[in-house]
Amino acid sequence: MSVTALPTPARVCAGIDWAKDDHAVCVVDDQGEALERLTVHHDVAGLRTMTRRLLAAGVSDVGIERPDGPVVEALLQAGLTVLVIPPAQVKNLRSRYGSAGNKDDRFDAYVLADTVRTDHRRLRPLVRDSDATLALRSLVRARRDLVTHRVAVANQLRAHLQIVFPAAADLFADIDSAISLDFLTRFTTQEQADWLSPKRLGAWLRSVGYSGRTDPTVLHQRITAAPRGATGEHALVHAATTSAYLAVLAALRAQIEALATRIAEQLTLHPDGHVFTSLPRSGTVRAARLLAEIGDARGRFPTADSLACLAGVAPSTRQSGKVKAVTFRWGADKQLRDAITDFAGDSRHTNPWAADLYHRARARGHDHPHAVRVIARAWVDIIWRCWQDQTPYDPTQHRALQRLLNQPHHTAA
Structure with a gap:
């Protein structure tokens, strides 16, 4: 008695071209023919409609260009397998279907779906990190972005000071260090710095808890040896710009430290x-x-x-x-x-x-x-x-x- 093998169910795949407001969706059969195309809004109703239509069409695997966000969360919660195809690969894959290379959301959704169909064995299903890791990643990347902003603002402040108050630009090792910001808050113009003597500078440094190893006399020599900065009423205008940079740097430093504290807490609690x-x-x-x-x-x-x-x-x-x-x-x-x-x-x-x-x-x-x-x-x-x-x-x-x-x-x- 011969046993007739049951036919293998046809694989139905989908591709989603993610966007800020709307998402283009394409469903293809096992021969690469488009079964369904739709565009859904980026809201609760739209994402619910998307997953319902995908499940009704028998979709099991979905190709998308990014590994995170509400769209991916909705797909995973619906029990669908998500396969991430980076944008650079999608750009190269367009040439499989035409030589124009034009960027079109509906076309990209088809490219993603058909690539899942043809190259499924080469793609690895998305594996999500734990919520603790995702939260830690958000903290770490946010802190790094703020550090980048701090460096940019510090460079802008230094460039500004080199024109209007050169003595303060290179007085301390780092323009955005606590002691440098304290100095610029107290002595915002060349005329205010002219009041300083080695003794007065030493007294001020002790009052702010300066822990550097540079002698006040050496620091005062740097001030007097530097080119003269702006004086008179225009110096006060330039001082307003200096104060603006100082306020931004102070805020950035505070938030970077706050994030570092939260990072330390989350790292201690993380199992790894x-x-x-x-x-x-x-x-x-x-x-x-x-x-x-x-x-x-x-x-x-x-x-x-x-x-x-x-x-x-x-x-x-x-x-x-x-x-x-x-x-x-x-x-x-x-x-x-x-x-x-x-x-x-x-x-x-x-x-x-x-x-x-x-x-x-x-x-x-x-x-x-x-x-x-x-x-x-x-x-x-x-x-x-x-x-x-x-x-x-x-x-x-x-x-x-x-x-x-x-x-x-x-x-x-």
């Missing part, structure tokens, strides 16, 4: 916090950033190589005929790459193994960024293993480090 704080010179913010960008969805990185490739610390090999080139990997998660290379670059200052890797890379002719990526690639294997096993980094179990430390010309750092 101990893994990343155990890394050398990771500190609090750096450890939190590593955790936030790597995440805690371990299925996202089944191997250390997959983490290294997404982080852009593994080189890209290109070969055509007899020509073979190993080049910088441009396609990477830039936030993740920055987090890992920032840690790796600083680790060489206390970890002899990382320092040895760095110096050997430099000796081979690599520039500093390349040498740091060499260290980062080596650290990825260690971080990935600790992360997968949820165990802290232990220098005594780091074989390469121990071999280096046991050599006669090395001492433990």
Whole structure:
């Protein structure tokens, strides 16, 4: 008696071109024919309509260009499998369907849906990080954005002072340090700084709790040696600009510190916090950033190589005929790459193994960024293993480090 095999259900796929106000949706059958097209508004009713229509059409897999946001949340809550196809890939995929390369939301939705149909085995379903990690990522990225703003405003303030009050522009090491901001708040013009003497400056520095090692006499010499700034009534106008920059910098510094406090709290509570704080010179913010960008969805990185490739610390090999080139990997998660290379670059200052890797890379002719990526690639294997096993980094179990430390010309750092 023969058994007749049941026919395999046809795969129905969908693509969604995400936008701020409206989302274009396309559903295709197993032959790539569009079964349904619709546009939904970015509101509760629109997202509910979208998921209802997708489920009614028998859709199981959905392609989309971004891994987060309300649209993705709605799809996951409806039990649909989300496959993320980055915008750069979608741009290249358009040429499969025409040579014009025009950007059209409805067309992109079809490209996403058909790519899910044809390349399903090459795509990895979206695995969400925990809510704790998502919240930590939001804090870490917000703090980094504010730091970027602070640096920009500090540069603007320095450029302004170099014209109207040069003595204050380079008086202290950092223009946005607490002591520099205090000085500019008290002495906003050249004429106010003219009142200072070494003794008066020393008294003022003690009153604000200055803990720097530079003698007041040296600081006063910097003031008198600098070119003269604006004086008279125009100096007061320039002082208003200075005060505006100071207010912005003070607000940014306060909010950066507030976020750093919240980051420390969330890192302490996170189940993986101990893994990343155990890394050398990771500190609090750096450890939190590593955790936030790597995440805690371990299925996202089944191997250390997959983490290294997404982080852009593994080189890209290109070969055509007899020509073979190993080049910088441009396609990477830039936030993740920055987090890992920032840690790796600083680790060489206390970890002899990382320092040895760095110096050997430099000796081979690599520039500093390349040498740091060499260290980062080596650290990825260690971080990935600790992360997968949820165990802290232990220098005594780091074989390469121990071999280096046991050599006669090395001492433990």
